[in-house]
Structures are given as structure tokens and as C-alpha cells.
Amino acid sequence: MSRKRQKEKADKAPVDDEASKNAGPTPNEKMPAQTFDEYQCSGNVKIDFPGLCALLKMKNIPTVSAKQPATTETEGGGRGSSLSNLRAPKPCLQVELENEDPHSAKKLKVSGWKVNEQIARVLQKMLLSLSKLQSLQFWQARLTDQMVISLMNTISQCSNLRAVTLEGNPLPERSYHLLLSEDSALTHLSLRNNRIGDEDARLIGLALSTTRSANKNLLSLNLAFNSIGDAGATHIAQGLRLNRALLFLSLSNNQIGDSGAAHLAAILGEFALTHEEVVERRKMLLERSQCSSFRVDSDQPADPSVVSSTTLSISKYKKKDTTKKDEKPAAHKENPKSNKKSSDNKVSQSKGSKQGGKEKQLSAQEDKSSTDLNEGESLEKASPLLDQSVQHRDGDLVLPGNRTLTSLNLAGNRITEKSLPLFLTSLEMQGEGGGLLRLCLQRNRFPPDCECYVKIKQLMALTDPLE
Numbered sequence: 001m002s003r004k005r006q007k008e009k010a011d012k013a014p015v016d017d018e019a020s021k022n023a024g025p026t027p028n029e030k031m032p033a034q035t036f037d038e039y040q041c042s043g044n045v046k047i048d049f050p051g052l053c054a055l056l057k058m059k060n061i062p063t064v065s066a067k068q069p070a071t072t073e074t075e076g077g078g079r080g081s082s083l084s085n086l087r088a089p090k091p092c093l094q095v096e097l098e099n100e101d102p103h104s105a106k107k108l109k110v111s112g113w114k115v116n117e118q119i120a121r122v123l124q125k126m127l128l129s130l131s132k133l134q135s136l137q138f139w140q141a142r143l144t145d146q147m148v149i150s151l152m153n154t155i156s157q158c159s160n161l162r163a164v165t166l167e168g169n170p171l172p173e174r175s176y177h178l179l180l181s182e183d184s185a186l187t188h189l190s191l192r193n194n195r196i197g198d199e200d201a202r203l204i205g206l207a208l209s210t211t212r213s214a215n216k217n218l219l220s221l222n223l224a225f226n227s228i229g230d231a232g233a234t235h236i237a238q239g240l241r242l243n244r245a246l247l248f249l250s251l252s253n254n255q256i257g258d259s260g261a262a263h264l265a266a267i268l269g270e271f272a273l274t275h276e277e278v279v280e281r282r283k284m285l286l287e288r289s290q291c292s293s294f295r296v297d298s299d300q301p302a303d304p305s306v307v308s309s310t311t312l313s314i315s316k317y318k319k320k321d322t323t324k325k326d327e328k329p330a331a332h333k334e335n336p337k338s339n340k341k342s343s344d345n346k347v348s349q350s351k352g353s354k355q356g357g358k359e360k361q362l363s364a365q366e367d368k369s370s371t372d373l374n375e376g377e378s379l380e381k382a383s384p385l386l387d388q389s390v391q392h393r394d395g396d397l398v399l400p401g402n403r404t405l406t407s408l409n410l411a412g413n414r415i416t417e418k419s420l421p422l423f424l425t426s427l428e429m430q431g432e433g434g435g436l437l438r439l440c441l442q443r444n445r446f447p448p449d450c451e452c453y454v455k456i457k458q459l460m461a462l463t464d465p466l467e
Contacts, residue, residue, distance in 0.1 A: 166194065228254040236249075240264075271399060
């Protein structure tokens with residue numbers, strides 16, 4: 001009998017093994033991820049971070065410190081961090097939770113320790129699972145340009161992440177401007193203490209705006225404690241000419257003198273458009289008039305009473321019917337003869353004008369077409385070049401200046417009394433039509449009791465919410 005039972009047991013064992021293989025894990029079991037790519041983040045940083053680091057076979061894994069808002073330590077990069085953080089024996093990833101839920105991380109902070117390529121990979125993978133994350137901070141983390149670029153690609157996919165702090169972290173290839181590109185969704189960016197110089201400032205200025213593009217999301221930009229001089233300040237002022245999103249700008253504790261300050265003061269008041277900006281404005285008006293004319297033609301016969309002179313001037317290229325204002329609306333079908341006639345009428349009107357030359361006529365056309373085409377459109381989406389308050393003065397097109405910027409910090413630079421009248425003039429121009437609420441000029445190279453500075457302080461006291 002014992003031999004028979006042993007034989008039955010031996011025959012049954014392979015069957016049981018095969019059945020267990022086919023059955024897989026029970027519902028209460030979960031197969032652990034075998035590779036980094038297979039790992040599914042849960043949104044709990046205290047679990048995901050060490051788990052991902054372990055899959056990369058890291059030996060010294062930084063600890064995770066998760067705190068609720070009431071117990072979170074002071075923010076602000078290196079200057080605001082507590083001494084306990086600076087003297088921490090081990091690297092620590094600081095997490096601020098929105099509430100008691102461990103899946104509610106709203107802020108991540110790396111303070112004073114090096115982020116290597118493996119840690120950067122872990123953070124990138126983990127960020128996508130943190131649906132409530134709003135802020136990401138790095139202080140003296142020794143990130144590389146490639147890490148920043150990769151992180152930005154990930155940040156663009158995070159639904160609520162809008163604030164990035166990168167301080168005390170010089171980048172060899174100077175990739176800071178990528179953080180405020182036109183398609184960036186960031187609203188708050190701090191780049192303090194990164195040795196940013198004039199060339200970096202040039203790229204940042206171009207990211208703020210050009211004649212064809214502008215950052216429309218960034219609300220605050222902190223460039224304090226860098227190495228920006230007059231040339232860099234001029235580049236940033238150039239970027240502020242057509243930027244209508246930025247509210248707060250800090251350039252404190254740099255190397256800006258009177259030349260750079262003069263350019264910053266100029267964009268706060270009225271300024272004339274450059275030749276490049278005038279050309280771009282005309283292109284925009286032409287493009288919009290074409291779009292407007294296409295809409296009219298597709299919906300119904302054009303009403304001559306609302307067709308702008310710019311639309312008439314391009315009718316010969318569009319091969320559409322146009323008529324003079326005192327004639328009845330043209331038929332919907334194309335008529336080459338009438339098209340030619342209306343074009344001739346346009347030419348004859350231009351030649352027969354007795355007031356001003358071609359420049360005045362074109363300016364008048366721009367004014368009318370700008371008014372017609374901007375009607376019913378959102379001012380937030382319109383380019384400042386199409387601002388209806390543009391004026392013609394002494395042969396120039398003059399814009400009212402940047403009235404969006406509300407706070408400008410230039411404390412701790414190299415500005416002298418020479419630049420102060422320029423700021424005072426611009427502030428007086430702004431008047432009640434919006435503009436700066438706060439202007440910081442302390443710790444520059446002029447006595448605090450000089451007459452012009454006292455006037456600036458008195459003027460700002462009427463608007464500064466902190467006064």
C-alpha cells in the first residue's frame with residue numbers, strides 16, 4: 001500500500017504545479033514590479049520614491065520627510081531654510097501634503113544635496129502620479145542642463161504643477177530660458193543665485209516676448225542675486241515691451257546701472273514702435289483683415305458699410321467682389337470686371353488724397369482696420385501691437401507702454417540719481433490707467449533723501465498696497 005500511495009503522490013505533484021502556474025496570484029496578492037519601467041506609481045511619495053530607487057539598485061537612498069502644512073518648515077531656498085536642513089546628515093526629499101492623505105503631496109523640495117541621473121529619473125516618473133502637486137523646488141541640487149530639460153518635458157504633463165524654484169544651481173549650458181518658453185504652463189519661476197549673466201538674460205528676454213511670440217502664463221519671475229548688468233537689463237526690458245502677462249519681476253542684487261535702468265523705465269511709459277514692430281503690426285492687420293473678409297464671404301454677401309479700407313486694398317489678390325460705399329452690395333458670384341473696377345477706384349482714391357502722403361494714408365487704414373478687426377475679440381488674446389490706443393505722433397506709432405507689470409524690484413544695484421527722473425516720468429504717465437503698484441529702488445548709488453527719489457516714494461505710496 002505504501003508503494004501505491006507514493007506513486008499516486010508522485011503522479012499528482014506535476015499536475016498541482018501546473019495548476020498553480022496557470023492560476024496565477026490570488027486576488028489579494030500583487031506581483032511586485034520586476035523592473036523600473038514596470039513599476040506603477042501609487043501617488044504616495046514615501047512608498048514610490050524608495051521603491052523606484054531600489055529598482056535602480058541604488059545603495060544610498062535619500063529618506064522622505066512628509067509633513068502637513070501646519071508643520072512645514074520655512075520656504076525660500078537657501079536663505080529661508082532652517083539650519084537643521086542645512087546640517088542634515090543624510091539627503092532628504094521634503095514633501096508637503098495638502099491634508100492627512102499620503103497621496104496629497106502638493107510640494108516637493110530638494111535642499112542642499114546632489115540630484116544624480118538616477119534620482120532625476122525617479123522624480124520624472126513619480127511626478128506624473130502626483131495629481132495635486134503644485135510646486136517643485138531645488139536648492140543647490142547640482143542639476144544638469146539635460147536634467148532640467150527632461151524635467152520640463154515632464155512638468156508640461158502635470159495638471160497642477162505651476163511653480164518651479166531653481167536656486168543656487170548654475171547650469172553649464174545656460175538652459176534657464178527653456179523654463180519660460182512660450183508653451184510653458186508655469187506661472188511662478190524663481191531663478192535666484194544662479195550666476196545668470198547678460199547672455200542668459202538675452203535668452204530670457206526673448207522668451208518673455210518677441211514680435212511674433214510671447215509667454216502668456218508666467219506671472220512672477222525672480223532673477224535676484226545674479227550677475228545681470230546693463231546689457232542684460234536691456235534685453236529683459238526688450239522682452240517686456242510686448243509681454244502682457246508678467247506681474248512681478250525681481251532684478252534685485254544684480255549689477256544694473258543707469259543704462260539698463262533707463263531701458264526698464266522706458267517700457268513703463270509711452271514708447272515708439274521700432275521699424276521691425278511696425279512691419280509686424282502691418283502684417284498682423286493684413287492677416288486679420290483677410291480672415292475677416294473670408295468670414296464675410298463665406299457667411300453672406302459683404303456689407304460695404306463695414307468693409308475696411310485694408311480689406312478693399314487686398315481684394316484684387318482674393319478675387320472677390322467689392323464695391324464702393326455708396327453702391328449696393330455686390331452679387332455673391334465673382335465678377336472680374338467689377339473686381340478690377342473696385343481696385344482702380346482704390347488706386348484713384350489714394351492718388352487723389354490731398355492730406356498727407358502715403359504714410360498718413362496707410363496709418364489711417366491701419367487705425368480703421370484695427371478698430372474693425374478687433375471688435376468682438378478678446379483683448380487678452382490680442383497682440384499689444386494691435387492695441388487700439390496706439391497713437392500716431394511725429395511720424396511714429398506710440399504705444400502706452402507696459403501697464404501689466406505691477407511690481408518691479410531693482411534694489412541693491414548700481415543705479416544713480418541720473419536714472420531717477422526717467423522712472424518718475426514713466427510713473428506719472430501711467431497715472432490711473434494701471435501700471436506699477438510697487439517699485440523698489442533701495443540700496444542703490446544715490447542718497448535716500450534726494451529730491452527725485454522722494455517724489456517717486458510719494459507717488460508710489462498712493463498705490464503700493466504695502467504702504
